[in-house]
Amino acid sequence: MNEDKLRAEDLYNKIIPVHLDANFFFERAVRSLDRNHYDKALKYFGKAVEYEPENPVNHCNVAGIMSEMGDFSGSNAVLAQVLKDIDPAMTECYYYMANNFANMEQFEEAEKALVTYLEEDSEGQFLEEAEEMMDLLHYELNRPAKLHRIKSREGMVEHENARALLEEGKFAQAVDILEEIVKNYPDFLSARNNLALAYYYVGLFDRAKETIGEVLEQEPGNLHGLCNLAIFYQHEHNMTELAPLVRTLTVTIPFHQEHVFKLATTMGILGQHEVAYRHFRRLLKDEDMNSDPSLYHYTAAAAFNCERYVDAERCWKFAQKLDPESDVPKFFLSQLHQFQAGTSVQPKISYHYHLPFEEQLKLWELDGDQMTEEIRHNPLIRSSFFWALRHGDVGTKLQVIQAFAWIADDEVKQALLVFIQEPDEDIELKEAAMFVLQGMGIDRETLLLDDSEESSQDSVKDNLLPEDCNWQLVVNKTLEMMGRSSLNQQEDVQRLWTEFLNKSYPDTPQLHHMEAWSAALEYWSSKIYGDSITYEEVAKRYGLSVSTVSRYARRMDRVCHMKGRKRSLL
Structure with a gap:
């Protein structure tokens, strides 16, 4: 009897209990897929749905198997149910549905689903595949899709526009765009870095440093931010802060081309020519970059400034070969030869790929x-x-x-x-x-x-293009909206607007949105008289959004430095 009992206990101890849950059936489904047993995989994924009906991934797995088995319509029905009843935020379902519609040659429906995916999905997991499918649909429908935005790339187009404006020297316009991007996408550090540079170019050095501080607060090791901060410290002659930062940058070895180039140019500006030369040499080994004559000039400038004259001559000759129409390599080769011949003092070589201003x-x-x-x-x-x-x-x-x-x-x-x-x-x-x-x-x-005030106003009139001659209407609208105001206040409104237009030149704004400029003018005119007016109050009276009023007011502040001004300063 005891022996039979022991055998029963041994047998029980050898039994492995099976916990039937969603994970159990998921694993069985995956094994079936590995063996190409789609029927079994579909059954097991279906059982996983029964155990966890609120888990959208289980439903998507079912839809995926149905699609693999050619049941595209059934697959889309499951995906539509996920979006309607389980998780409307699971935007990748639209991408899956677009694939199914395309397989059924329902290209119009595929386009609708794909556009919805691109416009609503913030992660961009299938962005590359979606763009390839968009090309296919363009071919099949013989027209481009009506795509208004790509949510996972929000801010990117605007950022590229702002970068182009910076390269063209249109700094005030770049500031406008970059401020809006940073406001809408606080984590967009590239835009924040470029905003700091734009502030620097227009002379707002405090704002430039503050903006770089915001970058480094979010990402202390941000290389662009550290390089920009070093340049700002040099501008201020703040050697106390600059010295440890330069030591950090000197031992930094970036991997990406863009970071290498940024660090190389920064070290050149800071006078660390040996470090700059080392990084520029790395870039010349890259086949994607070594056909750029300006890169050979940068390398030559770094080489000359650290007394590597043979290397400098070789690089300028390469630049001349790549860009035979340019006077830049010829000029610096001439400077080098004159110095080597002892007929001139050692010149200061700029890293900019153009002739010195003189x-x-x-x-x-x-x-x-x-x-x-x-x-x-x-x-x-x-x-x-x-x-x-x-x-x-x-x-x-x-x-x-x-x-x-x-x-x-x-x-x-x-x-x-x-x-x-x-x-x-x-x-x-x-x-x-x-x-x-x-x-x-x-x-x-x-x-x-x-x-005189009259002459000042005349000069502003001449600054503006014919279509912008409604500049005086802004003042008229402001005075009308302000209602009863003293003669002094009316004169101050006129002077402030004239000052803004004059100081904005040659980037004098387009005045098509007269109400927005009028609202900004009233806001600052009231502020300098000590009124506790807010953007919300002004926006409500003019029928504008708060963001519009604040954007135009910030533009005036950048030009006229309005914050803290009192009437006596007008």
Whole structure:
């Protein structure tokens, strides 16, 4: 008896209990799939659904097997049920449905499902495959899909536009776009980095540093942020903060091309030419980049600045071979040979792939028509001239004014008219500007009257394009909306708007959205009188969104530095 009992216990201990749950049937389904037993796999996935009916993945597995078995319509029915009853946020179901519709040659329905996937899915798991399917549907339907956005790439198109504006020197416009991107996508660190650079270019150094601080707070090791911060420290001559940061960057070895290039150019700007040369050499080994003449110039500049003259000569010769029409490699080869021959002191070689400003001016002195043509067709050069007139040192501003004498078009005239009205500008520079203006046919007596309010307003009128001549309507609308106001306040509104238009030049805004500019003008006019007005109050009265009013007000603040101003400063 005891022996039989022991045998029964031994037998019981050898039995492995089976827990029938969703995972059990999922594993059985996967094994069946590995053996190409689709019928069994479908049955097991169906049992998993019975055990966990609220789990959308189980339903999608069923839909996937049905699709593999050719039941595309049944598969879509299951996917539609997932979206309707179980998890509407499971947007990848639309991609699966598009595949099923395409297999049934229902291309219109496939397009609808695919567009919904691209416009609603934020993860982009099947983005590459979806774009390939979009090409197929374009071919089958003989027309492009009506796709308004790709949610998983939100902000990317706008960011590329902003980067293009930065490259063209249109910094204020880039700031507008980048601020909006950063507001809508706070984790978009590339946009935040470029916003910092845009602030730097327009002279808002405090905001630039603050924005970089926001980048590094989210990602302390962000290489672009660290490089930008180092350049800002150098601009401030803050050696205490710069020195440890340079030590960190010196031992950093980035992997991606973009990061290598950023670090190389930054180290060159910081005077760490040996480190810059090492990174530029790495880039020259990359087949995707070694046909760029500017890269050979950067490498040559780094080599020359760390006394590797043979390497510098070789790189400039490569650049000349790749870009035979350019004067840049020829000029720097000449500089190198003169220095080696002892006929000149060691020159300071810039990393920029263009002639030094002084040399460009010498060439243009010989051929003013060439300069005018080049600036007319190169917005970056033109923008850099106007930026230098506002933010350069005294010597640079004088050279720009002299260059403007050769260009002598309407934009130059208006830029110089605004320049001579600036109270803080150097007297000798103003005299030089007035001399150029006299050469353009404006008599000196008229120029001396330009400090009056009427002359200031006239210059603004001339700044604007014909379609923008509703500039005065903005002031009229503001005064109308403000209701009863004192004569002093009316004059201050007029002066503030005139100041904004003058200081915005040559990036004077388009004034098609008059109500938004009027709302921003009222907001700041009220603020400088000490009123506790809010964006919400102004937006409600003008019938605008709060974001619109704040965006236009921020544009005025960037130009006129409104925060903290009181009436006495107007």
